[in-house]
Amino acid sequence: MRIKCPLCGERDLREFTYRGAALPRPAPDAPDEAWDAYLHLRDNPAGPTRDLWHHRAGCSAWLVVRRDTATHEIFGVELATRSRAVRA
């Protein structure tokens, strides 16, 4: 697997660390259900996903990667600092 880091270019999988779904952190006073969903409840789609990867052995950027779990196609990679996926 190859991921195209916006800062470093295309790199091998082993430079990256996977974290999980790219989701916005709930507000401190959000209901329990929102926090439960943020921390524990995960879809497991055979299809498009959007998840967080850390370019740990590279530039240390956190990335939001849109990809397909069935075809392994990667649709897009963006810096988490600029991603709307992780903003409330």
Add this chain to the structure above:
Amino acid sequence: MRVDGRGLVDRTRPVRFSFDGRFYEGYQGDTLASALLANGVRLFGRSFKYHRPRGVFTAGSEEPNALVTVGRGAEQTPNIRATVQEIFAGLEARSQNRWPSLKYDLLAANDVLSPFLSAGFYYKTFMWPRSFWEKLYEPLIRRAAGLGALSGAPDRGVYDTAWANCDVLVVGAGPAGLSAALTAARSGLDVLLVDENPAPGGRLTGEDELIDGAPATDWVADVAAQLAGLKNVRVMCRTTVTGVFDHGTFSALQRSATHVPDPGDAPLEVFWRIVAKACVLCTGALERPIAFPGNDRPGVMLAGAVRRYLHQYGVAAGTRVAVFTNSDDGRKTADDLRAAGVDVVALVETRAGVKPGPDHPTFVGSTVTATRGRLGLREIRVEGAGGSQWIKADCLAVSGGWNPTLHLASHTGARPVWNAAIASFVPSPGALLGFEVAGAAAGVFSTKGAIKSGRYRAKLILEGLGAKVPRQGSVEADDTPPSAVAFWQVPAKGRAWIDLQNDVTVKDVELAARENYASAEHMKRYTTLGMAPDQGKSSNVLAMAVLAAQTGRSIAQTGTTTFRPPYSPVAIGAMGANGKGRRFAAERLTPSHQAALDRGAPMVEVGLWLRPSYFPRTGETTWRQSCDREVAMVRKAVGVSDVSTLGKIEVHGKNAAQFLDFVYTNKMSSLKVGRARYGLMLREDGFVMDDGTCARIGRDRYVLTTTTAAAGAVMAHLEFVQQVLRPDWDLRLLSATDHWAQLAVTGPAALETVNHLLDQPISREELPFMGHRQAQIGGVDGRIFRISFSGELGFELAVPARFGDSLFRLAVAHAETLGGGAYGMEALNVLRLEKGFLTHAEINGRVTADDLGLGRMLSPDKDFVGKRMATRPGLVAARREQLVGLRPVGAVKALSAGARLFEPGAGICHENMQGAVTSAAFSPTLGHFIGLALLEGGRNRMGETIRVLERLRGLDTLCEVVSPVFFDPDGGRMRG
């Protein structure tokens, strides 16, 4: 038998080698198989299950039978295909899976027992009595069944791994691959052509064909020369692409020195990872056998292999050769042999409609229904409309058509599709992004078709990459359309093999279907067909045809089994090259590493770090003596320890204080410049992640320390919080762990030692507990912190890492003049245990701040990571395990971490378990063992007696539950 005037081997260079202890002679360019066939050897090994005599079946990497062990002792490699191994002077090979010898194999009794060893036999025959399986049946089966054995000694061979990048990868250097590579190369792109054979050519080196009116091998040489002249092309031979992975990543095994007598320091094999923008798969096709009774005898071979032995190696595979076929390849084989002066005794055609030619005794509409010959083929029975007869033959060339080599095209999950015209599966067109499949691999079998296909597929790739497509002239070569008429099995009594390597017969597949293992994947698992090194190279489509016939489905409906990497076996030694022994993981050394070694300290692994365990002195014979002495030294005088392994992270920026308030449970924004504070970080799920100190070194500048173990994880976490949760905050994170050497100097005489090292001495008042400042240390800009992990008066001196060694030596030397010295990890652990300080033995990922007695560190005034979840009911329940100290009641041999806690008198079962010891050690200060433990409701159980049980070490003792701080509970020694 060698045939004069044929073959590409170098007859001027004889090569001597041995097989099963006997010496033979071949020529440079021979494989072990061709050289032995030339010497009249037909028996190469015994089969996997039935120990049937087996010979060479193919002339390539698909060989299922002729597996041998090459080399001797530690260097021996089992299961090498004799058809791939090139001979060299002194090569030593041995047959496998036989005892006591290849000709007289006692385990051949398995063949007589074959009715009991049919598909799934291990699920049925050996089930009773149950206890016999492990002790008797399994060891027996394992001994009798199998392939070659490893030497049992460490492999001393050198292996390597490497990366290659290219624009276009072409796999296979036959007519299609050479054409594709040349087309791509002329566009100027970076081209990598990889082939598993010693030289390019593919099928062309194994046939007698013309291209543009000249021998095809001339065309091969010409294209190879053109490629060699181009700077943008690399050609890798003896290299097998073994796997295809996502996004243009490939694995390949290069046999770089397994064909030479003495590789010296060169690697035997190199495991490559190749990254390509696009790929043309020109992997060719594998000939398929026909299933008929007795089709496994030495001498029964694939027809294409018989032709290759003749044309490439100049070897006749027999003296009286019969041919059995369903296509025109049979006639071609017979013609080629006859032209070379080899006796063709029968051409058996399954097709009824073909006209017998005048040159060979031909039997149309006929089949081979039986064979004879104990250790090699002696005669065959031919049956047809005209009756049946036995014909003497020592070689039978079989051709059942050709199967495109689909493995690589299927590795990433694409399912092949059925092509009725060639009665085989082909790769699904367009199923692989950035891939094209050309030539025989795509079902285009003729030479001219393959060349055109290679050029055309390369052109598509070039267009996709936006490269210019070169013009190429026309080419004249064989363009015969496929002629095979599907024919799978001869309906006659007797065992007919499908998978020779796994000893799977037609009956086994039929039995699997009858017992309802009717899907391709179930049948594979039930019969073991297509497993192991072979991966169904010769057998796959034939097996599907037999299964389809048995289940009444079409072959297309039956489908194929899944092809998985590797295409051919890869030694673990090659994959793991450069990862052996000390190179298994990175080694991190502290700045004082050499100084510690100089003092005789044994090293202990702490994560990737090597740290001194203790510093032995004359007369000390056990680690405990050294450790106890070092603890007493710190309590009474002064100790020096290298603590550079602690994670050090600098946080700079306008929002640094705000950021730290968000990642720590307690407030860091209120910290004054020049002060430090103990801090706790939670994970977002509310559990403790790490602890450490946070020092404010400027208005917008902090230095954090983390535990050694969590340094990397904390850095990644802080980067996550900054980039994902708080991207608008203005701050920068800097990992400075490796930049600073940090020494702990601690004990009642610590100040004196520190002042000896500082350019400007300080007093306790100038640097109060948890204070820090810039300092000149031996003329070097450094930092001094007043912090303590021992409970004594303590300082940590930080200097740039390159000065760590000399600072350590100076500090220890001075400490020794005061009755102190260096102390290691053992003493460090005892000192912190006596004080109840925490490590990751306690912060085990399942504890909350309150469990550790640190509940008050959760600030109510601010949001922080983990705050919301830290208050959920499960994390504040009264029955949670809480940190306590344990003190043995009466004498005890030892306390050990991992021991479980029970109420005295309670039954020993999981339900009654109340916690566990997290850390334990002998405290020389107190004169008895002490332990830290997590105990249910522990804080309210002070003074209770608890049973401590550890069956592995035979520990069963009673302890009193006490405060986790054993020594100097009010901290006067370190604060004062």
